Amino acid sequence: MNNKIAVAVSGGIDSLVAAFLIKRQGFDVFGLHFVTGFEDNPSIEEAQGHYTVFPGDARQETAGIRSISDQLGIPVHVIDIRKEFRVWVSDYFYRAYLSGLTPNPCIACNAKIKFGLMIEKASFFGAGHLATGHYARAEMSGYGLPMLFSSTDTAKDQSYFLSLVRKEAFAKAIFPLSGLTKNEVRQIASDNVLVPPFLKESQDICFIKSSYGDFMETHPGFSARPGEIVSPDGKKIGTHNGLHLFTIGQRRGINCPAKEPYYVLDLDIENNRLVVGFKKELYKKKMLVDSMNWFRELKTTDQRLSVKIRYAHKAAEADVRIIDKDSCEVVFDEPQLSITPGQAAVLYDRDEVIGGGFIRRS
Incomplete structure (x- = not known):
């Protein structure tokens, strides 16, 4: 194995501990931190490309990244991926939601960004492998083929989110947390005085600040289309303010009185109708x-x-x-x-x- 390993560091506890564990094994480690443009205070100007924060860096605008660098004693490359993130993740979410689907942008991000673009960036900076703070396990089969397994901590297992990553990428992926539970990760951080600079846990959808509906409505060119709420047999029972406000199984927001609560059964995009029914359906x-x-x-x-x-x-x-x-x-x-x-x-x-x-x- 190439002695140089890149670690994707978000600033949360999982990636911080993952980087610590890899470095403790004696590898030459550096961090990769990408900027999507949806942060409250992006730490890089758009189209700047990348820059590197070293331990003890005096730039005030990099305080969170510098904390990672200082605690681990490693350089961290900060990379501007605004354009790629918009195309592959946030715009994908918008298009899918507009067509009546309920997308999972974290899966798209893992496939395109974390185990696509980031592996390319790791190679660009001289690393043969990329480590992340995911709770999952990857192994090579006896035939030399990558295999993916769920994590030891079933409550935190993230193999679901990695399922659309091309399997060849796992030949270059390392999951230091694969045999650990979340509580054990917290204990390692405490024992080694590792303090994540961004204390908030990673959100499922990092670019959604309030609600799906708000994200859709603030997207350039979007226009809400009110329409009918109907029962499965097509009977009108109310009106909606736009199908973008609903997903399958949703109960909130239907606001139609009935003997029992209504749930969303289907989004009829062609006729702009919200189909609702009872939970058993x-x-x-x-x-x-x-x-x-x-x-x-x-x-x-x-x-x-x-x-x-x-x-x-x-x-x-x-x-x-x-x-x-x-x-x-x-x-x-x-x-x-x-x-x-x-x-x-x-x-x-x-x-x-x-x-x-x-x-x-x-």
Whole structure:
């Protein structure tokens, strides 16, 4: 292994401890910190490219980054990725939401930015590998193929968010926290007086400051389209202020009186109608998943696997039928709540990630 290793440092406790553990093993370590433009006070001017903060750097505008550099005794390269982040992450979210899907921008960020662009940047600065603070495990198989597994800490496992990363990237990825729990990470930080400069935990969507609706409404060119709220049989029962304010399974904001609460069942983009019904109607057994990213080549078209349909979902047993290299049909043993088009579906064989894709329809 190349002795020089890059560590993606956000300023949170996980990446700080990950960098500390890698350095403690004797590797030549440097940090990579990227600026998306959605920070309250971006630490780099747009189109500046990059600059490096060294321990003891006197520039006041880099206080948070300098803290990382000082505590770890490593240089940190600050990289402007505003353009790439807009194209690959925030604009992707906008387009998907506008088309009635519920996207997961963290998955897009991992695939395009953290394990795409950042690996390129790590190589540019001379590193052979990139370490991150993700709770997941990557190994090489006996055939020299990268494999992805869930973390020891099942409550913090982030393999779901890594499911759309091309498997070749994991040959250059290191997960120092893979065998640790969150509490153990906190203890390592405490024992070694590591204080994250940005105390707030990472948010699922870093560029959403208040709500999805507010983000959509402030996007250039967006115009809200009020429309009808209808029952599954097409009967009008109310009006909505724009489909961008809703997602599958949502209860809040419907504001239509009934014998029991209404939930969003579907977004009819073509007719600009919000389809609502009762909670029992949200349970479905089947879904089509496409844009598959396979980690293992399956030998038969029919598999028994467990499948997650969102990060907080407990993986459920299902029959998986491979349609082609890009898609599969999933039939759950038990109906699942709120299968949502646009979200990722991740297929597991025990703790091994077999593949991931996007839910197209249920």
